[in-house]
Amino acid sequence: METIVRKGENQVKYKRNSHMTYERQQKVLGVLFSLPALVLLFTFLILPVALAFVYSFMNYNMLNPDEKVFTGLDNYVRLFKDAIFFTALKNTLYFTALVVPLQCGVALFLAILVNKKVKVASLGRVFFFSPVVTSMVVVAILWTFLYNVDNGLINHTLNFFGIKNQPFLLSPNQAMNSIIFMSIWQAAGFQMMIFLAGLKDVPEELYEAAEIDGANVWQKFRNVTLPSIQHVTGFVLIITTIQAFRLFIQPYVMTNGGPSDSTKTLVFMLYENGFQFRDVGYSSAIAVVFFLVVLITSMVLKKLLKQ
Amino acid sequence: MTNRTKKRMGKIGITISILVLGFLFISPLLWMIIASIKPETLIFKDMGFEAFIPKQMTFDNYSKILFSDNINFFHYMGNSLFTVGMIVLFGTIVNSICAYALVKLKFPGSDYVLLIIIALYVVPFESVLIPLYIVVNKFGWINQYPALIVPFIASAFNIFLFRQFFMGFPKELEEAAQIDGASPWQTFIKIVVPNSKPVFATAAILTFVTHWSDFMWPLIVATDQSIQTVQIGIQYLFTDNNIQYGQIMAALTLTTIPVILIFLFFQRYYVQGITSSGVKG
Numbered sequence: 001m002e003t004i005v006r007k008g009e010n011q012v013k014y015k016r017n018s019h020m021t022y023e024r025q026q027k028v029l030g031v032l033f034s035l036p037a038l039v040l041l042f043t044f045l046i047l048p049v050a051l052a053f054v055y056s057f058m059n060y061n062m063l064n065p066d067e068k069v070f071t072g073l074d075n076y077v078r079l080f081k082d083a084i085f086f087t088a089l090k091n092t093l094y095f096t097a098l099v100v101p102l103q104c105g106v107a108l109f110l111a112i113l114v115n116k117k118v119k120v121a122s123l124g125r126v127f128f129f130s131p132v133v134t135s136m137v138v139v140a141i142l143w144t145f146l147y148n149v150d151n152g153l154i155n156h157t158l159n160f161f162g163i164k165n166q167p168f169l170l171s172p173n174q175a176m177n178s179i180i181f182m183s184i185w186q187a188a189g190f191q192m193m194i195f196l197a198g199l200k201d202v203p204e205e206l207y208e209a210a211e212i213d214g215a216n217v218w219q220k221f222r223n224v225t226l227p228s229i230q231h232v233t234g235f236v237l238i239i240t241t242i243q244a245f246r247l248f249i250q251p252y253v254m255t256n257g258g259p260s261d262s263t264k265t266l267v268f269m270l271y272e273n274g275f276q277f278r279d280v281g282y283s284s285a286i287a288v289v290f291f292l293v294v295l296i297t298s299m300v301l302k303k304l305l306k307q
Numbered sequence: 308m309t310n311r312t313k314k315r316m317g318k319i320g321i322t323i324s325i326l327v328l329g330f331l332f333i334s335p336l337l338w339m340i341i342a343s344i345k346p347e348t349l350i351f352k353d354m355g356f357e358a359f360i361p362k363q364m365t366f367d368n369y370s371k372i373l374f375s376d377n378i379n380f381f382h383y384m385g386n387s388l389f390t391v392g393m394i395v396l397f398g399t400i401v402n403s404i405c406a407y408a409l410v411k412l413k414f415p416g417s418d419y420v421l422l423i424i425i426a427l428y429v430v431p432f433e434s435v436l437i438p439l440y441i442v443v444n445k446f447g448w449i450n451q452y453p454a455l456i457v458p459f460i461a462s463a464f465n466i467f468l469f470r471q472f473f474m475g476f477p478k479e480l481e482e483a484a485q486i487d488g489a490s491p492w493q494t495f496i497k498i499v500v501p502n503s504k505p506v507f508a509t510a511a512i513l514t515f516v517t518h519w520s521d522f523m524w525p526l527i528v529a530t531d532q533s534i535q536t537v538q539i540g541i542q543y544l545f546t547d548n549n550i551q552y553g554q555i556m557a558a559l560t561l562t563t564i565p566v567i568l569i570f571l572f573f574q575r576y577y578v579q580g581i582t583s584s585g586v587k588g
Contacts, residue, residue, distance in 0.1 A: 022485060022490075022491070025490055025491050025492075026411075026412045026413075026414075026491045027412065027413075027414045027415075029408070029412050029491045029492055029495075030408040030409075030411075030412030030413060030414040030417060031408070031414050032408075033404040033405060033407060033408035033412060034404070034405045034408040034409060034414075034417070034420060036401045036404070036405070036461070037401045037402060037404075037405035037461040037466060038405070038420065038461075040401065040457070040458075040460055040461035041424070041427060041461045041463070043442065044439060044442065044457070044458035044461070045427055045430065045435065045461075045463075046423075046427070047438070047442060048435035048438035048439040048442060049430055049434070049435055049438075051438035051441065051442070052434060052435055052437065052438045055437070055438060062441075110328070113321060113324060113325055113328070114325065116318070116321045117318075118318050118321050118322045118325065119322070120322050120325045120326060120329070121325065123325070123329065124325035124326075124328070124329045126571075127329035127330075127332050127333045128328070128329065128332050129570070130332070130333055130336055130567070130570075131332065131335075131336065133516060133563075133566045133567060133569075133570045134336060134563050134566070134567075135519065135520035135522070135538060135562065135563070135566070136520060136522065137520070137522050137538045137541060137542060137562075138339075138538075138541065138559045138562055138563055139335075141541065141542075141545045141555065141559060142335055142336075142338075142339050142559060143335065144545075145552070146335060146338075148351075151351040153338065153354065153358055156354040156355060157355070160355065185332065185335075189332075190581065193578055193581050193582060194581060194582055196582075197578075197582035242431065245431070246431055246432075246433055248433070248523060249522050249523070253542065253545070267433045270433060270436065270437075271436070271523070274436065274437040274440075275437075275440075275527055280437055280441070283437050284437055284438070287433070287434040287435070287436065287437060288434070290431070290433065290434050291430070291431065291434040294429075294431050294434075295429060298429065
């Protein structure tokens with residue numbers, strides 16, 4: 001081991017098995033350390049994003065990949081004339097518009113419940129969170145049985161309260177709502193955990209002060225809780241929205257997009273065109289539109305929530 | 308009513324609400340587990356509260372899906388454990404060193420790299436599905452294990468998670484190692500890694516739970532049964548013409564158990580991962 005005294009008066013540096021300075025070693029290691037992740041991100045994320053744009057301007061079918069040609073905006077023109085696209089867009093927006101407020105509302109309510117100092121709070125946290133760790137495929141299969149018209153547990157329970165059997169997944173009017181209900185049950189625990197972390201940071205004194213002023217439960221919620229967790233709420237709304245746009249597994253497993261396209265979503269359409277019809281060009285155009293919808297929505301939300 | 312009894316009444320009300328809602332939330336999973344140990348004929352016969360009581364217990368459903376030749380559930384589970392285990396192993400290494408480099412080993416251009424990684428975080432996986440398939444196909448990986456592993460090793464989210472942690476890592480510890488004569492590599496391996504166990508645990512657990520549930524991608528690249536994962540396996544049991552409900556319930560339960568165990572044992576790290584990404588992100 002040798003000692004080198006460098007320019008600075010008090011800077012004494014030791015080094016081992018190397019002719020490089022410490023700073024130089026750091027830079028070299030920095031490049032080596034970031035290289036694997038960057039190569040992988042480039043190959044499996046950046047390149048595919050670029051390819052999605054390129055393919056969306058091409059007539060390209062996986063069955064005859066050698067015959068791909070640039071066709072300009074043809075795929076986009078076709079998309080905006082495709083009635084199924086507007087159905088899929090409408091279904092996706094409907095799902096998002098209902099799931100986001102309902103799921104976040106349920107999650108906030110549950111978070112407030114399990115944030116109280118009662119003995120069963122931690123048990124409640126585990127119960128509300130359990131559906132989150134259950135995979136969506138498992139959940140979708142399980143609920144298909146629960147929603148069964150003649151033998152399902154849900155219709156039996158409704159019968160008990162004097163309500164007649166509902167068609168649920170078999171009806172174009174109820175299928176999407178049934179998926180929405182199940183999706184909220186599955187994921188609310190996730191947002192609950194984030195809200196809970198936010199609630200823990202609200203100083204107790206604020207509630208005490210509100211109580212002295214004679215505030216009731218609703219006033220405390222409205223004037224203390226909500227303003228204190230504002231930034232958490234904003235974040236939860238954005239991630240829930242992005243998650244909602246990606247709806248695919250539920251319709252794939254439970255309804256196959258039906259009945260009469262009532263649960264067909266943008267991602268379902270993208271999958272169908274890409275991997276059943278093998279139409280890379282058209283499917284890529286759907287992917288680009290989907291990407292832009294997600295991007296613009298989250299940017300608009302971010303702007304709105306900042307105000 | 309005095310203030311005190313009012314408080315006590317409130318607590319009782321909250322306890323009851325948690326218990327009732329808790330039962331409603333857990334009941335579908337409870338039904339799944341109990342139906343899996345019932346004989347086939349009783350699963351849709353027991354309704355109401357009877358649905359949650361196993362009057363006749365049997366483990367036939369489990370032995371059938373685990374030990375009969377035509378289902379091979381062990382095989383699906385093995386594929387899932389192997390592929391997800393590989394993603395976790397290589398992912399924690401690759402993402403942690405990248406994050407460390409971006410925070411502590413600044414090199415020319417490293418700030419731009421960070422900006423790009425944060426920007427990539429907003430790309431929904433579904434929008435790169437088709438081109439990714441074509442890239443993976445070019446590598447000749449369709450129906451090969453690398454297709455299920457390699458594209459998911461590097462993760463913008465995990466790099467960000469590690470970055471948040473390393474930014475708060477005490478500079479003094481690293482400087483002390485430097486003064487003791489350690490190289491940057493030695494500092495990372497001997498000082499930083501042993502003192503960063505929580506973030507490694509968090510990243511590993513979040514990665515495991517995320518990829519254990521993967522469905523869309525394996526559906527596309529794993530059309531050959533030999534490499535199919537458990538999520539695809541249960542989907543096949545479900546779409547079988549001769550559907551066996553008890554066996555499906557057993558399969559659903561077995562698919563869920565690994566994640567439930569991880570959640571129960573590592574709850575703290577798991578929740579930390581969710582909330583730290585959320586509240587600070």
